[in-house]
Amino acid sequence: MWDVYILQNIKFNRYYIGYSQDAYYRLKNYHNIGKCKSTKAYMPYKLVKLEKYKTKTEAIKRERELKRMKKGNQFKNLFK
Numbered sequence: 442m443w444d445v446y447i448l449q450n451i452k453f454n455r456y457y458i459g460y461s462q463d464a465y466y467r468l469k470n471y472h473n474i475g476k477c478k479s480t481k482a483y484m485p486y487k488l489v490k491l492e493k494y495k496t497k498t499e500a501i502k503r504e505r506e507l508k509r510m511k512k513g514n515q516f517k518n519l520f521k
Contacts, residue, residue, distance in 0.1 A: 442493050443500035447507065447519070448472060448486035455483045456516075458507045460500040464491055490519055 444464035448457040457480050461467040468488055472480045480486060494500040510516045 442495065443497050445492045445494060445500050445503045445507065446488055447490040448480070449489045450480075450483040450486050453483050456489075456511065457486060458504055458511065460497075460504045464488065 443460055443462055445460045446458070446464040446468070448459070448468065449455070457472070459467070465488070468486065471477045473485045475481045475484060492503060494503060507516070507519075
């Protein structure tokens with residue numbers, strides 16, 4: 442199984458979208474200890490959305506879809 446996840450930093454109101462085989466491990470051992478260049482400056486993050494997919498291809502497709510809608514109202518509606 443593959444996870445597509447959305448992380449949020451409340452202090453800076455920043456979001457990060459990614460995919461992994463284990464989102465919780467990735468959050469704890471990469472994003473929140475500074476090993477990920479794109480999230481390092483805005484640590485710590487919390488997991489706000491998690492979706493499961495059977496294949497890596499499906500997960501990548503969904504990640505790209507979420508990244509395209511990131512600045513719009515559709516993205517904000519994901520958390521309601």
